[in-house]
Each structure stands twice: as C-alpha cells, then as structure tokens.
Amino acid sequence: MKKFLVALLSVMMVLSMAACGKPAPKPLADDTHAAWVAHGQYLLADGTQNGWNGKDTALYEASALKAIALEDVKTINEALYNTLSSKEIKYLYTIDIVLGVNDAGWTTNALIDGKLYRVNGSNAFKVAQCSVDVDGDTKVYAEDQWISDPKTAHAESLTPDTLFMPVWQEENDEYGFSWASNPACIGVPGLYTLVIAQYTSVSSASTPGYGIGLVLKEARDGQAQELIVEFVPSEHQFGVVGSMTEWGGKEDFPMTAGENNSWSAEVELKAGDEFKVRADSAWDNNWGAADGSNLVAAEDGTYVVTITFGDEVVVSAEKK
Numbered sequence: 217m218k219k220f221l222v223a224l225l226s227v228m229m230v231l232s233m234a235a236c237g238k239p240a241p242k243p244l245a246d247d248t249h250a251a252w253v254a255h256g257q258y259l260l261a262d263g264t265q266n267g268w269n270g271k272d273t274a275l276y277e278a279s280a281l282k283a284i285a286l287e288d289v290k291t292i293n294e295a296l297y298n299t300l301s302s303k304e305i306k307y308l309y310t311i312d313i314v315l316g317v318n319d320a321g322w323t324t325n326a327l328i329d330g331k332l333y334r335v336n337g338s339n340a341f342k343v344a345q346c347s348v349d350v351d352g353d354t355k356v357y358a359e360d361q362w363i364s365d366p367k368t369a370h371a372e373s374l375t376p377d378t379l380f381m382p383v384w385q386e387e388n389d390e391y392g393f394s395w396a397s398n399p400a401c402i403g404v405p406g407l408y409t410l411v412i413a414q415y416t417s418v419s420s421a422s423t424p425g426y427g428i429g430l431v432l433k434e435a436r437d438g439q440a441q442e443l444i445v446e447f448v449p450s451e452h453q454f455g456v457v458g459s460m461t462e463w464g465g466k467e468d469f470p471m472t473a474g475e476n477n478s479w480s481a482e483v484e485l486k487a488g489d490e491f492k493v494r495a496d497s498a499w500d501n502n503w504g505a506a507d508g509s510n511l512v513a514a515e516d517g518t519y520v521v522t523i524t525f526g527d528e529v530v531v532s533a534e535k536k
Contacts, residue, residue, distance in 0.1 A: 241285035244308040246414070249360060250348035252281040252309045254410065256341035257320035261312040261407065269344065269359050276357045281309035281343065281412070292409050293431040299374050300413055303427060307414040315339050315430075316405035317438035322499065324398040325391070326380040328441065332391055333402070334500070336439035340398040343412055343428075363412065363426050366395040370419035374411070374429035378403035381428070384421065388528070396507050401430055405438025447501060449525045454479045456521045457502075458491025458510065468497050471523065478524040482536070485513035493523045493531050503531050 246252060253276055255268045266279050286308060289297040300308075320337030327333070344359035364371040364381065373381040382397035383389050401408065411429045419425030455468025460483070471479035471493070485491070490510035494502035503523060504510050511533055513519065518536045523529065 241287040243283040243285050243288075244305060244413075245283035246307040246309075246345065249345040251276070251346045251357065252283075252307075252412070253344050253346050253357065253359075254279045254281060254311050254313060254341060255344060256313075256338075257318075258316075258338045258341060259314035259318055261314065263314070265318070266313070271357075273355045273357070276346075276355070279311070281311045281410075284308055284310050284411075289411060292411060293429075296374060296411060296429045296431060299429075300411075300427065303413065304416040305413045306416045308411070309343075309413075310409060310411045312407060312409050312433065313341065314407050314436070315341070315401040315403075317436050319439060324400055325393070325444065326400040326402050327391060327393075328380070328402045332444040334442040334444050335400050335402065337398075338439060339401040341401075341410070342399065343410075363414075363428070364395070364399060368419060369426055370395075370421070370424045371399070371412075371426035371428050372424035373399075374413075374427045375431065378408070378430040378432060379428060384419075384424075399428065402441070403430065403432055404435045406435040407433045409433055447495075449477060449479075452495040452501070453497075454493055454495055454523060455497060456481050456483050456491055457494050457497075458489060460485060460489050460491065464497070464499075468494065469521075471521070474522075476524065477526065478522055480520055480522040483519050483521050485517065485519050485533075487513055487515045489513040491521070491533075493521065503529050505531070 256266055258266055260266050260278055264278060289300055316339045318338045322337040323334045324337055324340050326335050343363045345361040346357045347360050349356045363369045370384040373379040380400050380402045382393040384395050388394045409431045413427045415425055417423050417425055454471040457464055457468045469481045469483045471481040473479050490512050492502050492504040492510055519533045521533045523531045
C-alpha cells in the first residue's frame with residue numbers, strides 16, 4: 217500500500233508540473249536605467265499628443281516603454297522575432313505609438329526605395345534611456361542616453377520597409393544624411409508597435425549597438441509623403457529668417473544673387489539672435505550651421521549673411 221501511495225504521489229507531481237508548464241520567459245529589463253521613454257511629436261496609442269524631452273511627469277510615464285521577453289516578440293511579428301533571435305540581446309522594450317497621422321508643423325527627410333522623400337515630423341521619433349529622481353510625489357525624468365544618438369548609440373533598422381535609419385557617420389552622405397538626422401517611419405500612417413533592443417555589442421562605426429523595429433497594427437489616414445525633386449537654386453527666392461523676424465511672423469530679409477551661385481543680405485542683429493536662410497519664405501528648404509542648427513549672432517551689429525550652393529550648401533555670417 218505504501219509503495220502504491222508513493223507511486224501515486226509521483227504521478228500527481230508529474231501531472232501537476234505538466235499542467236503548470238514552463239515558467240514565463242523573463243523580460244529583458246534594463247537594470248541600469250529607471251525607464252526607457254519614447255520621444256517625438258506623434259500621438260500615443262490613446263491619442264495623446266506626445267513631445268520631446270521636458271515633458272510633464274504624466275506624459276513621461278505615458279510614453280514609457282515596457283520591458284518584454286524575446287518570446288513576446290512572436291506575438292508582435294514572426295519575421296521580427298526571427299531577426300532578433302539571431303542577435304545577442306541585452307535589453308528589449310516595446311510601446312504602441314501612432315505615427316504620421318497628426319501634423320507636427322515641420323518635416324524631415326527619408327529614403328524610400330532609394331528615392332529622397334519629405335515626411336511629416338510626426339513620423340520622427342527617438343527613445344531615451346532615463347534616470348528618475350523622486351522628490352516626494354514628484355518624479356523628474358532626465359535623458360541619460362538617446363537612441364539613436366550621435367557618436368554613442370548606433371542603431372540599425374530591423375524593419376527597413378517601415379523604418380528609415382540615417383547613416384551613422386559625422387559627414388553627410390550624398391543625400392545629406394548623417395548621425396544628426398532623424399529616424400523616421402516610412403510606412404503608411406497608422407498605429408505601430410515599436411520594438412527596440414539593446415545588443416550586448418557596443419556601438420561602433422561598423423557595429424550597431426541597438427536595433428529598432430516598427431510593426432504596423434492599423435493603417436489610418438494621415439500626412440502624405442512627398443517626393444523631393446532636385447533643388448535648383450536659380451529657380452528660388454532666398455531670405456534670412458530668425459528670432460528677429462519672429463521666425464516668419466515678419467517678412468524674411470530678402471537676399472540678392474551674387475557670383476558663384478551665392479545669395480547675400482545685410483541684416484541688423486543683436487547678440488544672441490538666432491537665424492537661418494530659407495527658400496521662398498517657407499520651411500520646405502532651409503539651411504543653417506553645418507549640423508543643421510541655427511546660426512547665432514555673437515554681438516550686436518550689421519551682418520552680411522551669405523548662402524553658397526556647391527557640393528555642399530554653406531551659410532556664413534560676417535560682421536561688417
């Protein structure tokens with residue numbers, strides 16, 4: 217009888233273990249940062265307008281990514297799971313976001329099927345690994361590492377049909393892209409699942425340290441993509457725009473054509489004034505410093521602002 221009871225207990229234990237199955241795979245959570253947060257002027261899944269860094273605490277928490285296990289990617293997209301399975305992954309996160317639907321008020325460029333397109337800024341995004349300081353009931357988020365990021369976080373596109381990643385290099389390529397350019401959704405406007413992995417390998421020029429994928433869940437109406445045709449300077453009017461013109465609230469300072477495919481204007485500036493050159497009093501084509509940022513006047517005075525078109529577009533400002 218005793219032997220029978222022992223045998224019966226063993227069978228019950230085996231059946232119990234079989235019923236429980238294998239333990240759920242452990243999420244690959246980052247133990248060095250308090251949160252991974254998505255940034256950009258797109259919509260969150262519930263329709264909330266997202267933003268860049270400096271958001272309030274509620275918006276930071278609403279745009280925080282969730283750590284998942286590699287096995288969880290199977291339910292998102294089998295092809296993406298297979299791609300990630302070939303990588304050595306350290307951390308893995310996801311969030312649902314709505315890209316290309318709303319108007320961010322600005323545009324960015326991307327390559328689609330080898331051709332240059334202009335896409336709405338609501339297609340652009342980045343992720344930041346954040347620390348969080350807690351002061352009573354208040355949480356203060358701080359971006360420790362941007363993904364992708366110039367010089368430190370080389371990310372590759374895991375879904376090239378839906379996500380354009382610019383080249384990870386300091387010098388602009390033939391299309392004007394460098395590591396200062398924006399990653400952007402190049403799929404149809406809609407609700408996407410963003411999946412981002414940090415690899416065990418460290419970012420270098422030849423080795424991405426991160427992989428990012430976008431999987432479409434639901435297509436929606438949104439902002440159209442615009443094919444960019446070759447820009448011929450002689451077919452356009454140029455002007456200087458900036459804080460002194462309320463960034464378009466007042467008329468641009470008109471520029472006059474000169475020699476060697478250049479245009480110039482004399483502009484009265486105060487120390488700290490920021491400015492750029494743009495074509496046709498619109499933001500479709502605008503130029504500033506070499507990295508795309510605004511030029512800044514060092515002191516009060518009259519400046520000669522010049523834009524010259526060659527292998528590269530160069531904007532200069534010299535005080536008279």
